[in-house]
Each structure stands twice: as structure tokens, then as C-alpha cells.
Amino acid sequence: MDYLPLFADIKQKPVLVVGGGDIAARKISLLRRAGAEVRVVAQALCAEVQALREVGAVQWIAEAFAPEQLDAVWLVIAATDDEALNARVSAEATARRIMANVVDDQPQCSFIFPSIVDRAPLVVAISSSGTAPVLARLLREKIEALLPQNLGQMASLAGEWRDKVKARFSKLSQRRRFWETAFNGRFASEVAAGNTLAAEAVLAAQLADPDASGGEIILVGAGPGDAGLLTLRGLQVMQQADVVLYDHLVSDAILELVRRDADLICVGKRAGAHSVPQEETNQLLVSLALKGKRVVRLKGGDPFIFGRGGEELQAAAAAGIPFQVVPGITAAAGATAYAGIPLTHRDHAQSALFITGHCRPDGEPIDWPSLARARQTLAIYMGTVKAADISAQLIAHGRDPQTPVAVIGRGTRQDQQVLTGTLQDLASLAQQAPAPALLVIGEVVNLHHQLAWFQHSVQASDRASAVVNLA
Numbered sequence: 001m002d003y004l005p006l007f008a009d010i011k012q013k014p015v016l017v018v019g020g021g022d023i024a025a026r027k028i029s030l031l032r033r034a035g036a037e038v039r040v041v042a043q044a045l046c047a048e049v050q051a052l053r054e055v056g057a058v059q060w061i062a063e064a065f066a067p068e069q070l071d072a073v074w075l076v077i078a079a080t081d082d083e084a085l086n087a088r089v090s091a092e093a094t095a096r097r098i099m100a101n102v103v104d105d106q107p108q109c110s111f112i113f114p115s116i117v118d119r120a121p122l123v124v125a126i127s128s129s130g131t132a133p134v135l136a137r138l139l140r141e142k143i144e145a146l147l148p149q150n151l152g153q154m155a156s157l158a159g160e161w162r163d164k165v166k167a168r169f170s171k172l173s174q175r176r177r178f179w180e181t182a183f184n185g186r187f188a189s190e191v192a193a194g195n196t197l198a199a200e201a202v203l204a205a206q207l208a209d210p211d212a213s214g215g216e217i218i219l220v221g222a223g224p225g226d227a228g229l230l231t232l233r234g235l236q237v238m239q240q241a242d243v244v245l246y247d248h249l250v251s252d253a254i255l256e257l258v259r260r261d262a263d264l265i266c267v268g269k270r271a272g273a274h275s276v277p278q279e280e281t282n283q284l285l286v287s288l289a290l291k292g293k294r295v296v297r298l299k300g301g302d303p304f305i306f307g308r309g310g311e312e313l314q315a316a317a318a319a320g321i322p323f324q325v326v327p328g329i330t331a332a333a334g335a336t337a338y339a340g341i342p343l344t345h346r347d348h349a350q351s352a353l354f355i356t357g358h359c360r361p362d363g364e365p366i367d368w369p370s371l372a373r374a375r376q377t378l379a380i381y382m383g384t385v386k387a388a389d390i391s392a393q394l395i396a397h398g399r400d401p402q403t404p405v406a407v408i409g410r411g412t413r414q415d416q417q418v419l420t421g422t423l424q425d426l427a428s429l430a431q432q433a434p435a436p437a438l439l440v441i442g443e444v445v446n447l448h449h450q451l452a453w454f455q456h457s458v459q460a461s462d463r464a465s466a467v468v469n470l471a
Contacts, residue, residue, distance in 0.1 A: 011035035019079035215289035221328015249300025335411025340451030357383030
């Protein structure tokens with residue numbers, strides 16, 4: 001270990017910064033976040049440091065460095081473009097046993113700044129001992145993505161309850177078990193949801209009955225397929241799940257991100273194949289949660305857009321089980337973006353309608369005249385089976401048979417296919433598209449050939465049938 005990692009308390013303690021430029025400003029910002037009293041020595045101040053000086057946030061004590069300026073400070077930072085001056089600051093600090101940092105000059109440093117993940121009061125510091133700062137920053141980015149923003153609030157609440165837990169449990173092992181349960185259970189979920197009072201109620205109940213186990217259900221939108229489109233919150237929840245119930249629409253790449261020791265249960269529905277009835281899925285969610293499990297219900301796209309997520313949470317609410325929702329990118333937004341088809345465009349479409357191709361037999365009749373209006377985009381989920389009827393009805397109610405259409409199969413995935421043509425071609429295009437597929441109808445489809453960036457295709461009219469470019 002080349003450096004001893006320390007966390008220094010510099011609140012209301014004087015720290016000297018030699019330099020007044022942009023680099024000095026970044027260091028000053030960090031020092032102020034830690035509560036330091038910042039003194040600046042510089043020939044001139046950049047706009048940011050000058051603004052701080054004007055409001056009394058920093059002191060500009062001199063234009064030139066003098067060794068006696070170090071006599072009353074705890075740390076010094078040299079951030080000038082004068083190497084000789086920086087070396088002199090470092091040498092004078094070392095002679096006085098004051099810790100010094102010279103920006104971008106490791107040999108002159110007695111301490112270095114790590115890359116920081118700030119979830120105050122929880123702080124994570126990463127350092128390569130000055131050998132590979134870019135690598136340390138890249139690692140910090142990865143950790144930032146994994147650590148929820150609410151960890152600081154969770155740590156603060158835990159600090160407030162620490163004495164109560166100590167009074168309740170005399171053994172360290174008991175206290176450790178208590179906090180492990182809290183940080184991996186409903187307490188953490190309530191903090192994430194912003195329910196501070198509910199989070200404290202969970203701690204109180206856990207103190208009263210440490211052996212009681214309370215489950216919960218978390219509805220997570222997995223997005224349209226590309227694992228990169230999964231939200232950070234979704235990833236965090238999946239990493240904490242005891243059991244995951246997932247659909248066929250959830251890609252293998254996303255399932256790979258689930259915690260390794262979690263139980264995976266497929267409850268998907270697929271035309272022409274064995275499907276799990278919705279009522280059975282609802283009951284399974286409830287029964288697992290009642291056993292004290294943290295149950296993640298993982299759904300393709302967004303769970304509240306044609307995902308029947310509302311029905312599943314109604315079952316949870318009826319059973320008195322706590323739940324939360326993590327939204328996802330719905331297929332109409334994700335697949336069209338990857339196909340280079342904007343859902344709205346001021347020259348082509350002033351509105352976009354999301355429609356399902358599957359309706360309840362006893363549901364309201366479809367308002368075809370409204371759907372057939374020009375200058376609007378129709379994004380139709382689960383519409384391939386009824387593509388011929390959809391095409392016929394739209395044309396019969398006034399939509400131009402030459403209206404551009406696209407069928408996006410397996411949108412956002414590496415094997416995405418985009419087939420384009422006209423409304424009168426919709427049925428044949430839908431038959432060729434791999435599942436899952438999204439139907440897009442409207443003038444905006446013409447922009448695909450200009451804006452496609454992930455995949456490309458050609459017009460159906462260019463050949464006897466649509467040709468798919470799998471490049």
C-alpha cells in the first residue's frame with residue numbers, strides 16, 4: 001500500500017490554495033464541500049473564484065506566495081502552471097510538516113486526492129496511488145452507477161437509530177444481523193421511495209420483533225431489450241432480489257444482471273405457447289412476498305404501459321403487501337429511437353398514440369376514425385397477429401394506403417430488424433418480422449432512412465417485398 005487512506009475533518013480549518021485558475025477552482029469547490037476555510041494566494045482569480053471571494057466564501061490573502069502563509073494552515077494545495085513555484089510550495093510545506101498536494105505532480109505530493117463517490121455521510125474514495133488517475137475515475141463512474149443516491153439518507157437515519165439498536169441488542173452479532181436485514185429489506189425500500197416516516201416505522205417494528213420477516217414486491221421495467229437501457233434503479237433492485245418473476249420479453253442480457261443467487265421464475269405469456277395465467281402470476285407474487293421474500297417482477301418495456309403491472313399491484317395492495325415501481329423505457333420510445341424514427345416531428349406528426357393490438361373481447365369498440373387521422377403516429381404493441389385487420393380498418397376509415405409504415409422486430413437488440421413499406425403492405429411486413437415486434441404507422445417513418453443509426457433497411461417498394469439489412 002503506497003498511501004494510507006485517511007478521511008480528514010477540515011471543517012472550519014484553514015487550508016491554503018496557491019493558484020487562482022480553473023484547476024484551483026475545482027480544488028476549492030471540493031474543499032468547501034468538506035467545510036474548509038479556504039485561503040487563496042494568486043496573481044489573479046478566475047471568474048469562479050472571484051465570485052466566491054465576492055460573497056465571502058474564500059479569502060484572497062495575497063498575490064505572491066510567502067512561506068509564512070503556511071504557518072497557520074492544515075493543508076496546502078499548489079495549483080499553478082509555474083513548476084518552480086509549485087515545487088517551492090511543496091518544499092516549504094514539507095519543512096513545516098504540513099501535508100501538500102501539487103496538482104498533476106505526484107512526486108511533489110505528500111497527499112493526493114482520490115476519485116470520490118459522495119453519498120454523504122457515506123463517502124467512497126478510489127485511488128491508483130497517482131499512477132493511473134483516469135482508471136480511478138472510470139472505476140468511480142462504475143461505482144456511481146451501482147450506489148443509490150439515497151444511501152446518504154439511509155446512513156443518516158441509521159446513525160440516529162444506532163443507540164436504540166445498541167440498547168436493544170447487547171451482542172455485536174445481533175446488531176450486525178439487525179442492520180443487514182434493514183439495509184437489504186423494507187427499510188431500504190422505504191428510504192428509496194422517500195418515505196422517511198415509514199422507514200423509521202420499519203426499524204421500530206424490527207426492533208420489537210427481530211425475527212419477523214416482511215416481504216415486498218418491486219415492479220421493474222426492463223426496457224425494450226438492450227441491457228444498456230435498463231435504469232440504474234432497476235439494476236440496483238435486481239441486485240437485491242430474493243426471487244425474480246420475469247416475462248419472455250426480458251432479454252437474456254438483462255437476466256444476466258440479476259443477483260446470482262436469486263431464484264428466477266418465468267411467468268411469460270406467448271401466443272401459441274404455454275402461458276402462465278395472469279391470476280396465477282398475481283397469486284405467486286403475493287405468496288412469495290408473504291414468505292418474507294423481496295420479489296422483483298421484471299417486465300419488458302415499462303410495466304405500466306400494456307404490461308398489466310397495475311393489475312399485479314392491485315393484488316399486492318389487496319393482500320397488504322408493500323410495493324414500489326421502477327419505470328422502464330417502453331418499446332414505442334426505445335425501438336423507434338433505435339430505428340431512427342421520431343414519434344413526433346413538427347413537419348409530420350403533432351401527436352403519437354400508443355395502442356395495443358390485443359383488446360378484451362368485451363371491451364369498448366375501437367375508435368377507428370380517430371386512429372385513421374393523418375399527421376399522427378400510431379405505435380401498436382402486440383399487433384402483428386391482427387396487422388391485416390388494422391391495415392384494412394385504417395384504410396377503410398380514411399387513412400391513405402400509401403401511408404409509410406415500419407415493423408420493428410426485436411427493437412434495440414443486436415438482431416433488430418426494421419421493415420418499411422406502406423400501410424397496404426402492413427400484413428406482409430408483420431409476417432416477416434421477428435418477435436417481439438412493434439408496428440409504427442405515420443409519415444415519420446420516412447425519416448428512418450435519414451436518421452437510422454443502429455440498423456438500416458430499405459423500402460418495400462424497392463423490391464418485391466421488404467428487404468431487411470442485418471448489418
